[in-house]
Amino acid sequence: MNKDNIFEIFRTLMAIVISLILAFIIIFFISKQPYVALSKFLLGPLSKTRYFSNVLEMAIPLTFTGLAICIMFKANQFNLGAEGAFFMGAVTATIIGIKFSLPGLIHPILAIVCGGIIGGIFLFIPAFLKVKWNANELVSSLMLNYVMFYLGIYIVNYYLRDSNAGAMVSYKLKTTALLPNLIPKTRLHYGILIAILMIIITYFFLFRTKWGYAIRMVGFNSKFAIYSGINNKSVILYSQIIGGIIAGIGGATELLGMYSRFQWQNLPGYGWDGVIVAILSRNNPVLVPIAAFFLSYLRIGADLMARITDVPSEVVSVIQALVIMLVAAESFLAKWKHRVIAKKAIEEIKAEEVNMNEQYI
Amino acid sequence: MKNEILRMENITKIYSNGITANKGVYFSICESEIHALVGENGAGKSTLMKILFGLEQPDDGEIYLNNSRISITSPSLAIKNGIGMVHQHFMLVPSLTVAENVVLGLEPRNKGFFDYKKAVAITEELAQKYNLFVDPNSIVEDLPVGMKQKIEILKALYRGAKILILDEPTAVLTPQETVELFNQLMHLKNSGHTIIFISHKLNEVKQISDRVTIMRNGRNVGVFNTSDVSENDISRLMVGRDVVFKLDKNIKKLGKTILNVKNLNYTSETGKKVLKNISFSVRGGEILGIAGVEGNGQRELVEIITGLRNYYEGEIVIDNIRINNLSIKEIRELGTSHIPEDRMVYGVAAQGTIEENIISDRFYKKELNHRILMNIKKVSDISKDLIKEYKIKCSSSKQKVSMLSGGNIQKVVVAREFSSNPKLLIADQPTRGIDIGATEFIHKKIIQLRDSGTAILLVSADLNEILEVSDSLIVMYGGEIVAYFDDTANVTEEELGMYMLGLKRQSHDEIGRVIYE
Numbered sequence: 001m002n003k004d005n006i007f008e009i010f011r012t013l014m015a016i017v018i019s020l021i022l023a024f025i026i027i028f029f030i031s032k033q034p035y036v037a038l039s040k041f042l043l044g045p046l047s048k049t050r051y052f053s054n055v056l057e058m059a060i061p062l063t064f065t066g067l068a069i070c071i072m073f074k075a076n077q078f079n080l081g082a083e084g085a086f087f088m089g090a091v092t093a094t095i096i097g098i099k100f101s102l103p104g105l106i107h108p109i110l111a112i113v114c115g116g117i118i119g120g121i122f123l124f125i126p127a128f129l130k131v132k133w134n135a136n137e138l139v140s141s142l143m144l145n146y147v148m149f150y151l152g153i154y155i156v157n158y159y160l161r162d163s164n165a166g167a168m169v170s171y172k173l174k175t176t177a178l179l180p181n182l183i184p185k186t187r188l189h190y191g192i193l194i195a196i197l198m199i200i201i202t203y204f205f206l207f208r209t210k211w212g213y214a215i216r217m218v219g220f221n222s223k224f225a226i227y228s229g230i231n232n233k234s235v236i237l238y239s240q241i242i243g244g245i246i247a248g249i250g251g252a253t254e255l256l257g258m259y260s261r262f263q264w265q266n267l268p269g270y271g272w273d274g275v276i277v278a279i280l281s282r283n284n285p286v287l288v289p290i291a292a293f294f295l296s297y298l299r300i301g302a303d304l305m306a307r308i309t310d311v312p313s314e315v316v317s318v319i320q321a322l323v324i325m326l327v328a329a330e331s332f333l334a335k336w337k338h339r340v341i342a343k344k345a346i347e348e349i350k351a352e353e354v355n356m357n358e359q360y361i
Numbered sequence: 362m363k364n365e366i367l368r369m370e371n372i373t374k375i376y377s378n379g380i381t382a383n384k385g386v387y388f389s390i391c392e393s394e395i396h397a398l399v400g401e402n403g404a405g406k407s408t409l410m411k412i413l414f415g416l417e418q419p420d421d422g423e424i425y426l427n428n429s430r431i432s433i434t435s436p437s438l439a440i441k442n443g444i445g446m447v448h449q450h451f452m453l454v455p456s457l458t459v460a461e462n463v464v465l466g467l468e469p470r471n472k473g474f475f476d477y478k479k480a481v482a483i484t485e486e487l488a489q490k491y492n493l494f495v496d497p498n499s500i501v502e503d504l505p506v507g508m509k510q511k512i513e514i515l516k517a518l519y520r521g522a523k524i525l526i527l528d529e530p531t532a533v534l535t536p537q538e539t540v541e542l543f544n545q546l547m548h549l550k551n552s553g554h555t556i557i558f559i560s561h562k563l564n565e566v567k568q569i570s571d572r573v574t575i576m577r578n579g580r581n582v583g584v585f586n587t588s589d590v591s592e593n594d595i596s597r598l599m600v601g602r603d604v605v606f607k608l609d610k611n612i613k614k615l616g617k618t619i620l621n622v623k624n625l626n627y628t629s630e631t632g633k634k635v636l637k638n639i640s641f642s643v644r645g646g647e648i649l650g651i652a653g654v655e656g657n658g659q660r661e662l663v664e665i666i667t668g669l670r671n672y673y674e675g676e677i678v679i680d681n682i683r684i685n686n687l688s689i690k691e692i693r694e695l696g697t698s699h700i701p702e703d704r705m706v707y708g709v710a711a712q713g714t715i716e717e718n719i720i721s722d723r724f725y726k727k728e729l730n731h732r733i734l735m736n737i738k739k740v741s742d743i744s745k746d747l748i749k750e751y752k753i754k755c756s757s758s759k760q761k762v763s764m765l766s767g768g769n770i771q772k773v774v775v776a777r778e779f780s781s782n783p784k785l786l787i788a789d790q791p792t793r794g795i796d797i798g799a800t801e802f803i804h805k806k807i808i809q810l811r812d813s814g815t816a817i818l819l820v821s822a823d824l825n826e827i828l829e830v831s832d833s834l835i836v837m838y839g840g841e842i843v844a845y846f847d848d849t850a851n852v853t854e855e856e857l858g859m860y861m862l863g864l865k866r867q868s869h870d871e872i873g874r875v876i877y878e
């Protein structure tokens with residue numbers, strides 16, 4: 001890890017601290033019991049194993065979508081279809097979980113793999129449209145999210161709906177398909193291991209393989225990539241397919257780990273949050289879990305605060321916005337960094353000058 | 362001596378990555394003078410000028426304008442103080458028209474709306490006044506660099522610049538354009554402007570400047586009246602040694618034909634016939650120069666041969682393989698290397714590290730990869746060797762290319778393209794913006810490649826370079842080959858100029874000699 005990275009981390013931490021301070025000020029203004037609210041917000045998630053587990057549970061899907069978006073952003077592809085791919089990944093896992101009878105280990109693996117494939121197929125569409133007709137992937141992927149959402153809802157409601165259940169939910173998945181819990185009395189499931197594996201794979205893929213190299217070069221300067229002989233069309237395609245696969249795997253994992261039947265009637269929003277995670281982590285897969293953890297900690301803390309005190313959980317949105325703004329502002333604290341470096345260099349120059357003068361004398 | 366108008370004292374600049382670009386620099390200029398600023402690549406010239414223009418903040422030192430201290434914290438303050446700058450890498454908006462670019466940020470308005478007619482009128486008036494003729498309505502993207510530069514100068518003048526900083530203005534110009542620019546600079550000087558002129562071409566410095574400041578390693582190592590020093594004196598102060606301008610070329614051994622271009626015709630997207638019936642060949646061990654005023658089809662020709670441009674008629678054969686339907690990667694795999702004309706657009710990924718930029722043409726090859734992962738040690742070793750061999754001034758092989766000086770960026774490109782053992786090298790302005798020491802080095806490298814059997818196509822706006830380095834040459838005018846010389850030793854610059862300007866052309870048979878089978 002070099003100096004620049006250390007500085008980046010420090011800067012992000014500072015951004016978080018400053019935005020938290022601002023959040024406290026807001027809480028002090030709007031709450032009758034600010035101290036309770038604050039302590040719930042900050043320490044609530046640590047107060048019980050179950051709460052802390054909630055933080056980790058929520059960080060899992062955020063990690064998946066964050067990684068998916070990271071890869072696409074790295075190639076300069078602003079595909080926002082991770083939301084829909086995540087949703088379709090979950091629908092696919094539901095189908096496999098209900099319609100197939102397989103032994104324990106194989107069942108969830110098949111469900112997750114199929115979820116990934118479906119995610120990849122869907123995000124191939126905006127990529128293909130871009131390569132073929134230069135259609136903006138941002139627009140087409142946003143539209144595609146609706147297609148994926150309604151298609152998923154249609155499948156669940158018409159083919160998998162459990163009419164005996166009161167709500168609009170699917171049949172129960174076969175228990176062989178579900179991901180078991182990792183720690184008793186919590187809902188923390190084996191999906192966290194899959195997420196960790198995915199982080200490692202994504203990191204090595206992006207920074208240590210030739211395919212990742214091509215993605216990064218296209219992202220830096222596509223003309224340079226083309227000139228160098230890199231096939232930028234294939235990079236545009238595979239970066240988004242891989243993004244879709246990761247998002248799909250994330251959706252499948254989430255469903256198999258946290259639910260026993262499919263019950264979303266709205267997009268769960270992890271794809272949008274994934275954009276926040278990707279920005280906070282500066283598109284670096286290694287920092288994705290930290291960003292995901294942070295976001296999820298804020299969310300859970302805010303939930304606890306809202307449940308017990310008079311502060312609405314919307315305060316988190318304010319904090320989120322502040323952190324993102326500060327982190328995204330490139331030159332925040334740059335002066336400070338510069339001063340540290342300049343001081344040392346000036347001393348060196350002075351020493352050099354003394355040396356030179358001595359030589360002349 | 363004339364009145365001092367501006368003085369920089371004790372300027373020290375340290376970049377955030379710890380590189381010290383200026384160390385206690387003293388720099389002073391007088392009213393209506395042309396002041397040259399010279400120094401090797403990375404000596405700190407651009408940095409000093411960026412400080413003067415408010416783009417960078419010094420860590421130490423003061424700036425005095427007419428003896429009163431000023432602080433220039435932004436370009437808009439510099440402009441307020443009458444300082445304008447034309448950058449080494451242009452900063453125009455390609456999709457806008459000339460007039461729009463000239464007034465950008467200070468647009469004339471009519472009832473609150475942008476008044477385009479007025480902008481055109483302003484541009485025309487300025488152009489008239491300063492002899493800088495441009496077409497206000499054309500889109501900047503399509504213009505040759507010489508034009509773009511005029512627009513940059515007009516932009517600065519429109520903002521009221523009295524002191525004009527030109528960072529390597531002639532690096533991108535043809536000899537004719539340079540002559541034109543110099544006339545314009547003299548005109549500006551006589552109308553009371555002060556010009557700071559950065560260049561690596563010492564003959565130009567001698568020709569145009571009144572005084573010269575020499576920088577080395579971030580320091581000012583001397584200020585002279587230009588008439589008091591010779592080119593050799595200057596280069597010795599810059600580099601610390603004598604630079605040999607004469608290349609000694611061996612007697613050459615010609616190999617078989619490597620590049621064969623047959624009846625090439627190309628019509629641009631806008632319907633203009635850019636290349637007409639171009640046929641020529643280059644043999645192994647031969648350097649064929651292409652001379653010509655920019656915009657006569659050279660760029661398109663280069664882009665077609667290297668695969669960047671498609672949809673042409675005719676045939677191109679490299680090493681006996683027809684490349685019309687090959688991808689850029691396949692063309693490169695035939696052993697083609699390409700130094701592009703514009704390093705910032707094609708040559709590098711500025712956000713990438715030096716390593717990442719050096720391996721862009723070979724990153725997928727077996728030798729740089731284990732089974733799945735890349736061999737990062739090997740990548741690093743190759744890069745370090747090339748950094749050493751090409752004397753790229755940097756803090757490490759993992760430094761970002763955007764933090765290198767202009768000349769060192771060019772060296773990264775050259776190092777990559779020369780180190781792949783090419784059979785065919787297309788060198789488009791290979792020494793643009795490179796200091797004399799490094800130019801000498803690159804010329805020697807080109808000749809070394811030639812001697813090892815590489816076929817080389819050298820495109821350069823620098824007539825000296827063409828005449829000195831290439832063995833034979835063709836001249837392009839209006840999209841056609843109008844002359845071929847099989848031995849550059851027998852050609853004079855004047856004669857070449859006649860062909861380049863279209864005043865003379867050889868017979869069909871004479872030109873036909875450039876085709877071998």
Ligand SMILES: Nc1ncnc2c1ncn2[C@@H]1O[C@H](COP(=O)(O)OP(=O)(O)OP(=O)(O)O)[C@@H](O)[C@H]1O
Nearest residue numbers: 376382402403404405406407408764765766767768
């Ligand atoms: N933005 C930057 N960040 C960090 N270092 C930089 C930056 N720009 C320049 N440098 C470094 O500062 C030194 C001086 O660079 P500068 O661009 O001033 O050189 P120069 O004299 O203009 O050279 P050239 O003739 O090649 O254009 C170089 O070593 C370069 O690597």
Ligand SMILES: [Mg+2]
Nearest residue numbers: 407449766767
């Ligand atoms: Mg420079």
